Amino acid sequence: MMVASVALLWLAGTCALLAFVYRKAFADAWAEPVLRAPVLILGGDDWGYGPVEQAQRLDRIVELLERFRDSRSAHPIMTLGVVLAGPDTDRIRADECRSYHRVTLADPRLMPVRAAMLRGVARGVFALQLHGMEHYWPACLMAAAAADKKIRDWATQNGFPNTEALPAPLQSRWIDVTTLPSKPLPVEQVAAAATEEIRAFVEMFGATPEVVVPATFVWTEAVESAWIRAGVRVVVTPGRRNESRDAEGRVVPGKHTYFNAATGPHGVTYVVRDCYLEPSLGKMHPETIDALRANTRAGRPTLVEIHRLNFIGDERAMEQALGEVKRLLEGARAIFPALRFMSTAELARDCRERSALIERKTSARLHFLIRRLAGVSRLRKLAWATGAALPAWLAYLATRPRPSEEAQPLT
Numbered sequence: 024m025m026v027a028s029v030a031l032l033w034l035a036g037t038c039a040l041l042a043f044v045y046r047k048a049f050a051d052a053w054a055e056p057v058l059r060a061p062v063l064i065l066g067g068d069d070w071g072y073g074p075v076e077q078a079q080r081l082d083r084i085v086e087l088l089e090r091f092r093d094s095r096s097a098h099p100i101m102t103l104g105v106v107l108a109g110p111d112t113d114r115i116r117a118d119e120c121r122s123y124h125r126v127t128l129a130d131p132r133l134m135p136v137r138a139a140m141l142r143g144v145a146r147g148v149f150a151l152q153l154h155g156m157e158h159y160w161p162a163c164l165m166a167a168a169a170a171d172k173k174i175r176d177w178a179t180q181n182g183f184p185n186t187e188a189l190p191a192p193l194q195s196r197w198i199d200v201t202t203l204p205s206k207p208l209p210v211e212q213v214a215a216a217a218t219e220e221i222r223a224f225v226e227m228f229g230a231t232p233e234v235v236v237p238a239t240f241v242w243t244e245a246v247e248s249a250w251i252r253a254g255v256r257v258v259v260t261p262g263r264r265n266e267s268r269d270a271e272g273r274v275v276p277g278k279h280t281y282f283n284a285a286t287g288p289h290g291v292t293y294v295v296r297d298c299y300l301e302p303s304l305g306k307m308h309p310e311t312i313d314a315l316r317a318n319t320r321a322g323r324p325t326l327v328e329i330h331r332l333n334f335i336g337d338e339r340a341m342e343q344a345l346g347e348v349k350r351l352l353e354g355a356r357a358i359f360p361a362l363r364f365m366s367t368a369e370l371a372r373d374c375r376e377r378s379a380l381i382e383r384k385t386s387a388r389l390h391f392l393i394r395r396l397a398g399v400s401r402l403r404k405l406a407w408a409t410g411a412a413l414p415a416w417l418a419y420l421a422t423r424p425r426p427s428e429e430a431q432p433l434t
């Protein structure tokens with residue numbers, strides 16, 4: 024009796040201690056909505072300014088995505104993180120790199136790219152998101168061009184160059200990378216630029232972007248609040264906010280961490296994109312399927328990063344990338360018959376409005392809470408070492424959804 028009492032006291036004590044030490048992990052895992060069906064969203068960044076051949080490549084993606092449907096007859100959606108502008112290389116060249124000149128997607132020469140994007144939207148396979156006016160801060164580009172012949176050549180070449188070819192630090196738009204480590208940009212300048220890019224998006228596409236994907240996931244408070252004041256509702260994150268670049272040019276995460284549907288200042292919703300399908304970098308569909316399994320198991324959506332880089336340039340590489348998307352969609356549909364395709368904006372809306380996609384039963388939410396916490400490696404090890412895993416395991420079994428509940432169709 025005495026031994027049992029001591030054991031019970033010990034378990035209660037360690038559970039309380041772990042819950043206290045990991046209170047933020049507990050609170051976040053509980054607050055994050057549990058999805059009642061697997062969700063797959065393709066996040067295609069960097070489309071927009073650049074070679075006109077993008078139009079034909081976008082059409083190929085549309086053709087592929089149109090061949091698939093989920094159980095509700097919805098097509099897979101590739102959200103396009105749109106870059107609205109880039110260098111007017113003719114004018115920069117004529118000016119001998121003394122000042123920056125911009126070409127936007129409203130230029131008639133880039134009309135085929137914009138038209139291809141809108142065709143995909145009309146067919147229900149693209150959703151447009153803002154990635155940025157440019158994929159760099161123009162003053163930093165010009166400072167780099169003055170000092171580096173390669174950057175000068177990039178900014179003065181014929182046609183519309185690919186921003187992917189710029190050194191990584193320059194591709195961060197919202198910090199001053201003239202020297203490394205980076206420095207903050209003047210707050211009033213970034214706020215004005217963030218407002219300007221929302222206005223430009225509205226002019227080009229006729230609607231405010233509901234979702235922004237910050238370039239290289241580097242952004243600041245000032246940028247975010249300007250976006251939100253201009254009507255943005257969702258910011259895509261990798262689960263953190265990068266705030267600077269170190270002396271080697273690597274991104275440095277700030278203190279902020281985010282979970283799906285976390286809300287921030289002025290009611291902004293954050294969504295986490297933490298999976299990849301980047302065939303040009305060797306990240307192939309089996310890895311993405313594993314990520315889909317893991318996220319689904321934790322009641323989370325799967326947002327897959329797949330950059331434009333995979334689809335432009337070499338034709339064989341594009342065919343390989345299309346093949347990988349096809350295999351991902353085939354595999355995901357076969358493994359998860361209840362799979363849902365949607366846009367990031369729809370997902371955020373489902374979470375905000377607590378639609379039928381979101382689990383409401385407390386016992387099921389407790390079950391997923393335990394699954395999520397079991398994914399926190401240090402906490403899991405401590406729970407096993409102290410014995411706190413035993414009551415957690417019993418609670419896990421007791422809250423397990425019945426197969427009949429799991430099979431219920433969503434309305």
Ligand SMILES: [Zn+2]
Nearest residue numbers: 068069238239
């Ligand atoms: Zn990008």
